[in-house]
Each structure stands twice: as structure tokens, then as C-alpha cells.
Amino acid sequence: MTDDMLAPRPVRDSQSEMAEIVLPNDANPLAALLGGRLMHWIDLAGAMAAHRHSRNYVVTASVDHIDFLVPVRVGDLVILRSSVNRVFHTSMEVGVKVFVENYIADTAQHVASAHLTFVAIDSAGERLKVAAVIPETDEQRRRYDDAGRRREIRRSELERRRKTR
Numbered sequence: 001m002t003d004d005m006l007a008p009r010p011v012r013d014s015q016s017e018m019a020e021i022v023l024p025n026d027a028n029p030l031a032a033l034l035g036g037r038l039m040h041w042i043d044l045a046g047a048m049a050a051h052r053h054s055r056n057y058v059v060t061a062s063v064d065h066i067d068f069l070v071p072v073r074v075g076d077l078v079i080l081r082s083s084v085n086r087v088f089h090t091s092m093e094v095g096v097k098v099f100v101e102n103y104i105a106d107t108a109q110h111v112a113s114a115h116l117t118f119v120a121i122d123s124a125g126e127r128l129k130v131a132a133v134i135p136e137t138d139e140q141r142r143r144y145d146d147a148g149r150r151r152e153i154r155r156s157e158l159e160r161r162r163k164t165r
């Protein structure tokens with residue numbers, strides 16, 4: 001790994017967008033998008049931001065809870081926006097926000113949000129240090145601060161689960 005790879009990078013460098021049209025194979029018999037398919041897209045959109053920031057392979061370490069706010073139908077356009085909220089050492093929290101666009105009715109609604117933690121690894125599976133992220137806007141600074149609080153909650157939950165295993 002070169003020193004350049006560990007130079008801090010702004011959040012905007014990791015910002016990613018992914019779009020999917022909901023097809024019948026993505027839906028249940030009532031033509032509503034399957035939650036599992038949306039979770040898959042959220043994982044991919046999150047990984048895009050993590051790859052762009054870390055410039056390395058990443059694995060998903062955890063996904064915080066996801067609320068599905070509105071149903072999505074076959075034919076809808078699903079937009080997923082992601083960016084790195086905060087980097088710790090080898091892990092980083094990525095936020096993914098999902099919208100549904102109905103291009104006939106010209107409407108857009110917030111469908112879901114999720115926070116995922118990715119860990120950077122090399123091709124042998126060894127964990128790698130990740131460059132710091134620089135929040136530049138008020139919104140990015142808020143997400144950065146919130147990510148620190150969420151990490152503490154995750155760590156204490158993980159600790160509790162490890163003890164009860």
C-alpha cells in the first residue's frame with residue numbers, strides 16, 4: 001500500500017448512485033418489490049462507496065436495521081445514493097438512502113435508509129487501514145458525528161452478543 005492511498009479524502013469522492021428498474025423477478029405475487037432484493041441493492045450501493053473511498057476490496061461486516069417506509073412496485077425506478085460517513089481504522093460506515101421515482105406520475109419518495117459497516121481487506125483477506133474521510137458540509141459533519149455514536153452502540157452490542165454465545 002502506498003502513502004497516497006492513506007491520504008485523507010473528501011466524502012464527495014465516495015458518493016455513488018445506482019439505479020434499478022423493478023422487474024417482475026424482483027417482486028412478490030402482488031407486484032411489490034421484495035425486501036431481500038432491496039437489501040441486496042443496498043449492500044451493492046454501499047460497497048460502491050466503500051470501494052471508491054478505500055480503493056481496496058471490502059467485505060460487509062454489518063448492516064444496521066432497515067425500515068421499509070413505502071411499497072415499491074414493478075416498473076418503478078429505484079435510486080440508491082451512498083457515501084462514506086466515517087472511517088475508523090480498517091472499517092468504515094457507509095450510509096445508503098433509497099428513493100423510488102415514478103416517472104409517469106413524476107413523483108419521488110424516500111423508501112429506506114441503512115448504515116452499513118465495511119472492512120477493507122487485501123487479496124489474502126488481511127485487514128487494511130483505510131484513509132480518513134473529510135466531511136465538508138454541515139450534513140456530512142452531522143453524519144460523521146452520528147457515525148461515531150452508532151459505532152459505540154454497535155461495539156457494545158457486539159460485545160454483549162459475544163459474551164452470550
Ligand SMILES: CC(C)(COP(=O)(O)OP(=O)(O)OC[C@H]1O[C@@H](n2cnc3c(N)ncnc32)[C@H](O)[C@@H]1OP(=O)(O)O)[C@@H](O)C(=O)NCCC(=O)NCCS
Pocket residue numbers: 059060061062087088089090091092117119127154158
Ligand atoms: C468483518 C470481519 C473482517 C471482521 O473480522 P474480526 O476478526 O471480527 O476483526 P476485528 O474484531 O479485528 O475488527 C476489524 C474491524 O471490523 C469492525 N467490525 C468487526 N465486526 C463488526 C461488526 N459486526 N459490525 C461493525 N464493525 C465490525 C471492528 O470494529 C474493526 O474496525 P476498526 O479496525 O475500524 O476498528 C470478519 O468478521 C469477516 O470476514 N466477516 C465475514 C464478512 C463477509 O463475508 N461478509 C459478506 C457477507 S457473507
